[in-house]
Amino acid sequence: MPYAFSLDDVAFLRSREGARALADCGGLRLTPAGRLADVATVRRTVGERYAAAVLETLLLRSKAEPKVDGGSGWLFTEDALQQASASPVAAHRARGLAGRDVHDVTCSVGADLVALATTARRCVGSDLDAVRLAMAEHNCAVAGVAPALVRADALRPVTRDAVIVADPARRDSAGRRRWRPEDFVPALDDLASVYAGRELVVKCAPGLDPAAAPWAREVEVISLDGRVREAALRSAGQVGVSRRATVLSSGGPGWSITDAEPDEVGSGAAGEWIVDPDGAVVRAGLVRHYAARHGLWQLDPRIAYLTGDTPPPGVRAFRVLDSGHYSEKALRTLLRRHDVGRLEILVRGLDVDPDALRRRLKPKGGGEASVVLTRIGRAPTAFLCRSERVPGRPG
Structure with missing residues (x-):
């Protein structure tokens, strides 16, 4: 259970004594393996009364650093x-x-x-x-x-x-x-x-x-x-x-993109690139609007993958190298043909677990590639691609 801070805890942590205690204990590594040693160090430094509050604050500050600017000096509860x-x-x-x-x-x-x-x-x-x-x-x-x-x-x-x-x-x-x-x-x-x-x-x-x-x-x-x-x-x-x-x-x-923008796009065969729109675009139901903005079209009108001959700037896109009907047997053949050993698998529209599939495939080649698995109409399809970061400012 997360530690339940009291107002007294907060008052101590905000005091000069509390700030000094947090600074003195700030060098602890706070790893699970060293937890007992960390607890003992904090108790020796702070005393029993506020040791838990200090230790919890140090842990939460370490978690906050990649999320909250200046979080290394903030006070938090776990839920907050x-x-x-x-x-x-x-x-x-x-x-x-x-x-x-x-x-x-x-x-x-x-x-x-x-x-x-x-x-x-x-x-x-x-x-x-x-x-x-x-x-x-x-x-x-x-x-x-x-x-x-x-x-x-x-x-x-x-x-x-x-x-x-x-x-x-x-x-x-x-x-x-x-x-x-x-x-x-x-x-x-x-x-x-x-x-x-x-x-x-x-x-x-x-x-x-x-x-x-x-x-x-x-x-x-x-x-x-x-x-x-x-x-x-x-x-x-x-x-x-x-x-x-x-x-x-x-x-x-x-x-940003909104539903006030045009969304007149069609669907058709894959172009030179496949684009997987950002999750915010997909969740907001703006895939067609994004396609229209960048001159793309859909592989299938019910699937969020887009395709075209020029990918949007600033995105990670997938240059199509080969394609064919998807089955595990056909995909193994495709990977051997292109000497693929390191494999990224992306899936939309098919009931496929990428991690489980990768374990079953056991690719052994010397190269690397991305495989985009999707459904076009009723046909499961595999695209063997090379992932590239497109230069330019995204949008």
């Missing part, structure tokens, strides 16, 4: 860190609300709040959990922002006119994920009802059925570094847009 937006995602959301009055009604430890306070005209953060609110105060100070902080129930409004940002809890007390919107805390319908008539932005899991939020005028699916991270439901969106995909990168600029 799991649900926190990655900093590039939080910054993207904040840029969309720049210059506005914004109230984060489920601010938790402040991962979104810090980003919002950086761009908003005025910013308020509130939460019912006093421990998380105290952690948010510390984290905002570390980040150099000072939003107003209030202990309040998200379903009892304490501001007027501000844009409402909410991130309902999606795990129960045992850490199990909640899938039904009515089981979120606060429930999705309750948020929509309480803030009817006000602009509302709700962060949620990317797999949520938009039909569960009929009040949302726009659904945005967001990916970061090739991984779909979250969706955002918006009560007020851009005119003519109901679906948006935003693709972010830690190392560069991002881009």
